[in-house]
Amino acid sequence: MYNSILIKGDQALFGRTTKEMKNKLGISNNRALADYLPTITIKAKDFATEITVFNTKEKNLKNERSISAExxxxxxxxRKILLDRGIKPENLPAEEDIKKLERRVNSESKKLGKNPDRLK
Incomplete structure (x- = not known):
């Protein structure tokens, strides 16, 4: 149920399905779209989700249909706010794979830990 709701949210935010966005950005099907999204798009998705969580509690929404609609x-x-500010979320380029970035940061941290003089 939760995944279905998120997929519908992606379509509303991007004007395209999650699968279409992955294809457009060259992301494999076994990876999460969010791992490649720019920060502004991640924040937009988070904001919409937090509004949904709030209103689900506030309006006592119980079934998938009402939560999906919300x-x-x-x-x-x-999406309207972004478009009003000249930002088309579906046209933003993919960012570096977050998993790859995490590995690089961890690797650099280990290198710095072995040689603290590099910080000077």
């Missing part, structure tokens, strides 16, 4: 509405509203 999530779609919130993602469309966030």
């Amino acid at each position: 999530h779609i509405t919130n993602n469309r509203s966030v």
Whole structure:
């Protein structure tokens, strides 16, 4: 149920399905779209999700249909804000793979730990 709601939210935010966005950005199907999204898009998705969580509790929404409708509405509203500010989320380029970035940061941290003089 949760994944279905998120997929519908992506479609409302991007104007495209999650699969279409992955294809557009060259992301394999076994990886998460969010691992490649720019920060502004991640924050937009998070904001829409937090509104949904809040309103689900506030309005006592219980079933998938009502929660999905709420999530779609919130993602469309966030999309409108982005578009009003000249930002088309579906046209933003992919960022570096977050997993690859994490490995590089961890590797650099280990190198610094072995040679603290590099910090000077």
